[in-house]
Amino acid sequence: MKKLTPLAQDYVDRFPAELSQLPGHQNPATAQLRTDGLTAFADLDFPNHRIEEWRFTSLNALTKGVANDAAETDGLALVNPEFDTPYSMVFLDGRFDAASSKLDTLPDGVHLTSLAAELDAGNSDLVSTATPKQSLVALNTAFMEDGFVLKVAAGVTLDQPLRIRFLSTTATDRPAWHMRNIIEIADGAKVTLLEEHVCEAASAYFANPQTSISLQAGAVLSHFKYQNESIAAFHLALTECDIADDATYENFSLSTGAKLSRNELTTKIIGSGAKSILNGAYLMRGKQHCDTTTLTLHTVPQNESAQVYKGVLDGEARGIFQGKIHIAKDAQQVAGDQLSKALLLSDRATVACKPELEIYADDVKCSHGATSGELDEDALFYMQSRGIDEKSARKMLIDAFLADVIGEISDDAVKTYFSDIATEWLDRV
């Protein structure tokens, strides 16, 4: 029996006792699902650098032990701007909090519940029973505590964004939460979702959100994710989305938090006329590590995908971008574009970019680009020579760098919100 990392061993040891407390424990099917998950996890352990997709991101700081060092904060927590919407669901430390949520005005056809409630009600078939191949998914399956289940009926358009906030409160006795989220959007339905992972203080915890999305024909999901976890926290997320005929999945991920974060996005295009748009911006400083790993699978002909990721790295921050586009042999007349740009603001900031195109069809249009660089010294001098002080000049240039990718956000309110967050981050540069 191979030796597990300390944290993995801890999970294995804790499982039997926790199994009887977790949501849906009375349901044998759910209990079996969890047990199978743990077995798979115990077999795999946490991902390590020997796995190709984890080459650049080491989880040693997480797996060596549950208790993390006291957070080294610069005391400058980002105070987030306001965002107004009538539909809001709040999770505190990974658990649904009805009191701070506002879900009473959701229109007919929009069904939004907490996963814990669904599991307790005996609905275990929400979660796939296929053996998880990724260990974090397996771990999540074993320990999933709560999350959101969003089902939107055919033809329904949600008029305003739905805001789902995962808020981590100050030091809890639970150092980790495993959230499992399910989204099913039926034919022709349209939803804008603002998913946030934010923290009130600099406590150390491990957030493991796993989200499965299924978009039926003609469905449109504009999924905006804002990650601003505590800078002592670990945020390892996976979002998987199946996109059917003429459906569109638009995702924009803005990341500013966590000590170590990984935002993994896998979109599987299974219909023609379908679109997968994955954009994002990550703003990192100090010793933060931010990993964005995307995989877009084109399995059938006539569809398109696009990705633009921009990173701004200060201090000793480390950014990773791994973007893979896979085009199957029969997926003809497919277009796939990918662009990754990073701006390094200091000598010790680093970025690693790994674009991958795996193309088996022969009638496709694909492009990929990866650049990284520093602020243009000539532009800085030019601006200063007109009376603009250095700090303001730097901010203007970084702002210009981010402007076009933030400009891609299809929802105006979210665009303003994310733009304001970026401006706030820039004020600390």
Add this chain to the structure above:
Amino acid sequence: MLEIKDLHATVGGKEILKGISLTINAGEIHAVMGPNGAGKSTLSYVLAGREGYEVTSGTVTYKGEDLLALSPDERATRGIFLAFQYPVEIPGVASATFLKTAYNAQRKARGEQEVDAMEFLKLVRIKTKELGIKDDMLKRAVNVGFSGGEKKRNEVLQMSLLEPDLMLLDETDSGLDIDALKIAADGVNRLRSPERAGLIITHYQRLLDYIVPDFVHVLADGRIVKSGDKSLALELEEKGYAEMSAA
């Protein structure tokens, strides 16, 4: 207004300015001419405060202050404007935004009230009209995709907007055809006043037909080898730099 005393400067370890002395009073336009490599642009960059240009000895006093102790933006807000020979492109930053930010930065530094977007647009439109610049240029990113002539006119636009006390024009005429040259010269001439001074760096005498200087200096191998009035420029045109430097 500007007093340069025995200025020595190096770039990349090589000494380019080898003892320049020059005094420019308010109301005066000085032209500096010279062959390539003489140090003309170096002089303008040192005055503007560009990094990589190291002053090894000598002093520069501007309005009684030690200019070399000030940062580039401090020099700008005290009224120095350098019209670049190669204006820099700034993708993603709209011209209007850039101009307004610079304008307000200068007003703020002088303790004046900043203007809002509407007010600013009114102001800038007067200037763009004077210079024959189309409105839509303001929406484009600074200098991106501009032709050489458009870039130079943009420099003159900025200058007429910021109304500096000391104008440093670094080969403003390069890349301009006669019509564009006339417009740029007009813009500069409109700014001439008893309170304002200018240092025009140029290779060719032609610009000086339009912006008539009070003094002309010949810069060769890092030193001013000859000074005179505007007729010196005509002499240079006839005889060339080699003969001048030898004299």
